[in-house]
């Protein structure tokens with residue numbers, strides 16, 4: 001079988017973003033992405049300049065590491081990237097689910113896979129204008145269709161007013177999805193410390209905007225891992 005390209009496997013840590021915020025997890029970060037967001041905080045898993053640092057691993061090797069990191073105690077594994085949907089994580093998910101683990105997967109919604117239906121949670125994070133990318137609604141809808149009965153959350157990153165307007169419009173097309181808005185983090189260098197007050201100020205900016213609009217649908221959440229550890233990798 002074709003090996004998986006893996007940028008990093010780490011944990012246990014807590015899920016820092018979105019619907020499962022605060023929940024213990026182990027991360028599997030896939031190498032490679034079909035997007036190049038201007039503000040991507042995980043370029044080491046995107047840019048081909050880092051390709052040599054990605055491991056070619058069989059599903060069984062990835063699973064052995066996840067199992068070791070979790071001490072064999074089932075939890076919800078987080079698969080992120082890069083875009084994990086450009087590779088075949090179906091066998092990993094099937095292996096883990098057979099042992100009682102759950103799987104939450106983060107993707108921008110540009111590539112649909114039939115194994116989305118086997119996830120515990122699908123997190124779709126379409127990209128707003130500040131990213132420099134333009135999401136394809138048809139591809140996004142194919143992801144929703146592939147998820148079938150799987151719980152799906154829309155998580156939109158907001159850096160500025162234009163992103164906010166875009167988020168309201170995009171979310172409005174999918175009124176039945178759970179919605180999380182996450183302020184953008186402009187500092188993604190792992191060696192530059194992040195001030196807790198800056199994290200709070202960015203969330204406050206978003207809270208003020210959403211409350212001023214009387215828009216009571218979204219949950220507004222910070223990146224908890226950035227608050228705790230800044231942009232350090234492997235946490």
Ligand SMILES: C[S@@+](CC[C@H](N)C(=O)[O-])C[C@H]1O[C@@H](n2cnc3c(N)ncnc32)[C@H](O)[C@@H]1O
Nearest residue numbers: 039040041042081082083106107108125184185
């Ligand atoms: C690194 S991405 C990997 C998964 C997938 N490629 C995606 O974008 O959804 C994981 C999450 O981090 C978010 N993210 C990336 N860079 C960010 C930044 N600078 N500030 C806030 N969120 C960011 C993405 O929007 C996505 O929700």
Ligand SMILES: Nc1nc2[nH]cc(C(=O)O)c2c(=O)[nH]1
Nearest residue numbers: 013014015016017080225235
């Ligand atoms: N703790 C922690 N939570 C996260 N939630 C999403 C992450 C990501 O990079 O996809 C991430 C991450 O890298 N670390």
Ligand code: SF4
Nearest residue numbers: 033035036037040082
């Ligand atoms: S889609 Fe995700 S991983 Fe890819 S460049 Fe954008 S934020 Fe980074």
Ligand SMILES: [Mg+2]
Nearest residue numbers: 041042080223
């Ligand atoms: Mg991250």
